[in-house]
Amino acid sequence: MTLTSPPYDNLRVYNGYVFPFKDIAQELFRITKDGGVVIWVSADATINKSETGTSFKQALYFKEIGFNLHDTMIFQKTNPIPQIYRKRYNNVFEYMFVFSKGEVKTHNPIKIQCLHGGLELNGTTYKNYSKGVQKREKLAQPVQKEKIKGNIWEYVVGKKAEDQEAKGHPAPFPCALARDHILSWTNKGDIVLDPMCGSGTTCKSAYQFERQYIGIDISEEYCELARKRIQVCEV
Numbered sequence: 001m002t003l004t005s006p007p008y009d010n011l012r013v014y015n016g017y018v019f020p021f022k023d024i025a026q027e028l029f030r031i032t033k034d035g036g037v038v039i040w041v042s043a044d045a046t047i048n049k050s051e052t053g054t055s056f057k058q059a060l061y062f063k064e065i066g067f068n069l070h071d072t073m074i075f076q077k078t079n080p081i082p083q084i085y086r087k088r089y090n091n092v093f094e095y096m097f098v099f100s101k102g103e104v105k106t107h108n109p110i111k112i113q114c115l116h117g118g119l120e121l122n123g124t125t126y127k128n129y130s131k132g133v134q135k136r137e138k139l140a141q142p143v144q145k146e147k148i149k150g151n152i153w154e155y156v157v158g159k160k161a162e163d164q165e166a167k168g169h170p171a172p173f174p175c176a177l178a179r180d181h182i183l184s185w186t187n188k189g190d191i192v193l194d195p196m197c198g199s200g201t202t203c204k205s206a207y208q209f210e211r212q213y214i215g216i217d218i219s220e221e222y223c224e225l226a227r228k229r230i231q232v233c234e235v
């Protein structure tokens, strides 16, 4: 599995980089095993009054080179950065595209409690205009206790202690986001790659949950920050 977040358009200047998107995507296809997934966390800049649409273009390119677009998930921010009002609603999310090479091999779905779990429902009546009024008593089962989580995941950004460790980096994603993807799409011992690992959030979470990890970043400074974060876990 690859979990990564590329530089978004030219929103931030990290420590100076080149970003050959197509080469990176093709290499990800080459090294992903059949059944493996790439989670691509991205968003668009707004330039000249229009969103660039780069995330969509990238997603379609991943499809063009052979990946399935398995799921378009949303990373919703509980505490988005305050924005200047420009006649649009505050942007509160990023995409988390899940690309798969063939059919997904591992999925350990996260479950959540049903709001009305255990509730005994009465039979409901409804109108079917072709057949008159019908009773649906057979369908009136108690509501199940748990269900599979939806594909909009909400996280607090940058406030938790585990996320504050990444302060030397301008755009880390939350450890909880990394954890949820790693637990969902891999098993213990699997290899997790982040080819643009920044402060090492993916690597740290992979290590904590007994996965193997490979982290790459073009900036030596961020690699050093990532090494430090992982070393803290190892102690």
Ligand SMILES: C[S@@+](CC[C@H](N)C(=O)[O-])C[C@H]1O[C@@H](n2cnc3c(N)ncnc32)[C@H](O)[C@@H]1O
Pocket (backbone or CB within 6 Å): 004, 005, 006, 007, 008, 014, 015, 017, 018, 019, 020, 166, 169, 171, 172, 173, 174, 195, 196, 197, 198, 199, 200, 201, 202, 216, 217, 218, 219, 222
């Ligand atoms: C959005 S940040 C990733 C943050 C990371 N997910 C974290 O939690 O800290 C993008 C990273 O991509 C790195 N980067 C940019 N171009 C790169 C390239 N061509 N190869 C490797 N890393 C690159 C930047 O240095 C930056 O750290």
